Amino acid sequence: MRxxxxxxxxxxxxxxxxxxxxxxxxxxxxxxxxxxxxxxxxVPSYQIFLKDSSSELRTRYALNALFMFVVTALSIILxxxxxxxxxxDVLAGMLWVIIFFSSMSGLSRTFVAEEExxxxxxxxxxxxxxxxxxxxxxxxxxxxxxxxxVIALLYLLLVNGFAVQTPSIFWATLVLGSCAIASSxxxxxxxxxxxxxxxxxxxxxxxxIMLPMLITVIKATQLSMxxxxxxxxxxxxxxxxxxxxxLVAVSAVLFDFVWRD
Amino acid sequence: MDFLAEHQLYIVLTIVLIIWVGLGGYLLRLxxxxxxxxxxxxx
Amino acid sequence: xxxYFLAKLSLLLWLTGVIIAGxxxxxxPSPERWFELPIIPALEQKARIIFFHVPMSxxxxxxxxxxTVYGIMFLKTKKLDYDLRSVSxxxxxxxxxxxxxxxxxxxxxxxWGSFWNWDPRETSIFVLLLIYGxxxxxxxxxxxxxxxxxxxxxxxxxxxxxxxxxxxxxxxxMTGLHPGAKGDEGGSTPVAQLHMPANMRVVFFASIIGxxxxxxxxxxxxxxxxxxxxxSEQS
Numbered sequence: 001m002r003x004x005x006x007x008x009x010x011x012x013x014x015x016x017x018x019x020x021x022x023x024x025x026x027x028x029x030x031x032x033x034x035x036x037x038x039x040x041x042x043v044p045s046y047q048i049f050l051k052d053s054s055s056e057l058r059t060r061y062a063l064n065a066l067f068m069f070v071v072t073a074l075s076i077i078l079x080x081x082x083x084x085x086x087x088x089d090v091l092a093g094m095l096w097v098i099i100f101f102s103s104m105s106g107l108s109r110t111f112v113a114e115e116e117x118x119x120x121x122x123x124x125x126x127x128x129x130x131x132x133x134x135x136x137x138x139x140x141x142x143x144x145x146x147x148x149x150v151i152a153l154l155y156l157l158l159v160n161g162f163a164v165q166t167p168s169i170f171w172a173t174l175v176l177g178s179c180a181i182a183s184s185x186x187x188x189x190x191x192x193x194x195x196x197x198x199x200x201x202x203x204x205x206x207x208x209i210m211l212p213m214l215i216t217v218i219k220a221t222q223l224s225m226x227x228x229x230x231x232x233x234x235x236x237x238x239x240x241x242x243x244x245x246x247l248v249a250v251s252a253v254l255f256d257f258v259w260r261d
Numbered sequence: 262m263d264f265l266a267e268h269q270l271y272i273v274l275t276i277v278l279i280i281w282v283g284l285g286g287y288l289l290r291l292x293x294x295x296x297x298x299x300x301x302x303x304x
Numbered sequence: 305x306x307x308y309f310l311a312k313l314s315l316l317l318w319l320t321g322v323i324i325a326g327x328x329x330x331x332x333p334s335p336e337r338w339f340e341l342p343i344i345p346a347l348e349q350k351a352r353i354i355f356f357h358v359p360m361s362x363x364x365x366x367x368x369x370x371x372t373v374y375g376i377m378f379l380k381t382k383k384l385d386y387d388l389r390s391v392s393x394x395x396x397x398x399x400x401x402x403x404x405x406x407x408x409x410x411x412x413x414x415x416w417g418s419f420w421n422w423d424p425r426e427t428s429i430f431v432l433l434l435i436y437g438x439x440x441x442x443x444x445x446x447x448x449x450x451x452x453x454x455x456x457x458x459x460x461x462x463x464x465x466x467x468x469x470x471x472x473x474x475x476x477x478m479t480g481l482h483p484g485a486k487g488d489e490g491g492s493t494p495v496a497q498l499h500m501p502a503n504m505r506v507v508f509f510a511s512i513i514g515x516x517x518x519x520x521x522x523x524x525x526x527x528x529x530x531x532x533x534x535x536s537e538q539s
């Protein structure tokens with residue numbers, strides 16, 4: 001009688017390595033919970049982030065268009081300013097106008113591209129809605145941050161009269177502002193991806209939500225140009241951080257409703 | 262003319278009251294029509 | 305004959321009384337009798353607008369909150385009736401918002417010199433107007449009933465999370481023209497530290513109550529009409 005041999009399984013190294021990393025003091029159930037959280041949330045969302053960034057970097061159409069948009073907006077502003085010197089308040093506001101409109105043209109791509117390519121249902125099948133949300137949010141964070149750094153550098157170089165006296169406030173505002181923009185725009189992008197007139201609807205829906213953040217960020221930039229101390233801008237940073245936290249929390253809960261058909 | 266200049270506030274009041282009474286009467290009529298519609302739909 | 309006819313008629317009479325009191329109560333430099341209002345320097349007769357402008361902005365806030373709450377109820381229960389109520393509340397909120405903005409900017413012209421100043425509270429009513437506009441734009445872009453209701457509810461919740469920051473926090477921490485801004489201890493809605501003489505306060509609160517009840521009545525008419533419409537569409 002031939003006994004069928006069960007195929008010998010290769011040891012699952014991935015699971016065991018996590019167990020080796022965590023200290024022995026942690027008890028069984030919480031380790032399993034952490035494992036399941038990592039496997040069902042963080043790993044898929046990281047993979048979605050990788051998928052989005054690699055597909056955007058591979059065919060650089062969208063990134064090129066975004067970059068050209070930034071260059072065009074900046075050129076229009078430089079052209080209309082001419083050789084006139086404008087007050088620093090106006091210049092601070094202009095920077096964030098460019099940032100806002102560049103975000104509006106670039107950030108809805110994560111969801112709209114899925115609809116256009118028809119990959120929405122595949123994505124719905126293979127991962128939890130929260131994983132999709134975290135992945136897309138991370139992608140938007142990365143995109144906004146890099147975009148805003150590029151815009152800020154170009155602006156600093158090209159616009160005369162824009163002198164930042166407290167660089168720490170300026171760059172901190174840029175980073176926190178990018179996080180805030182990404183957090184509000186991701187959920188709105190998810191909403192409009194299901195609607196019809198996507199392009200025009202996106203800024204219309206986003207602007208009222210972003211306005212408190214824009215006011216804070218412009219004020220902080222003005223503070224950085226006046227040469228205020230870092231501690232004076234702490235109020236603005238608190239507002240930005242709480243805005244981001246609140247929006248991410250609310251969007252994480254609401255995303256389920258938007259994503260499901 | 263003097264009368265009008267002197268009692269401006271009361272003229273404003275009269276105009277506002279006329280508009281308001283008109284609106285109120287319209288609201289009551291609208292409500293009556295909706296109630297009638299509701300009853301006819303329920304039947 | 306509408307139901308609760310007497311209640312509605314008395315509401316209309318109540319508001320008529322508010323209008324007459326607001327416009328006709330005489331303003332004298334030192335009020336002595338119960339129906340005399342004090343003259344506020346630099347405002348004089350134009351101060352009467354407070355009886356109408358503030359209650360209207362209060363009502364638009366009530367409508368906004370109602371719209372968000374009905375949105376949440378829809379997401380929980382999936383009953384389209386809640387969505388009907390959410391739209392009706394939003395429509396009324398828009399009307400009152402426009403009225404509040406217009407009366408506010410007329411008052412601003414008299415009081416502070418120009419029609420619009422980007423004062424924090426003015427900005428907040430403008431943002432509310434934008435939110436309503438965005439809400440209706442979103443609704444008109446989706447055709448499937450359930451999807452439209454879901455997305456509109458989600459958007460109204462997100463707006464409901466960011467708007468209170470505008471309406472309650474910012475006007476108090478930033479300097480501005482409205483009373484209650486940083487540096488001015490006059491007090492403002494919804495904190496009722498109004499520094500008004502007693503008889504003025506009576507008219508003011510009567511106006512707020514009257515406008516709120518008027519809002520509920522208009523809301524019920526709109527919802528009933530919308531229900532009839534949707535039930536006749538189905539049959």
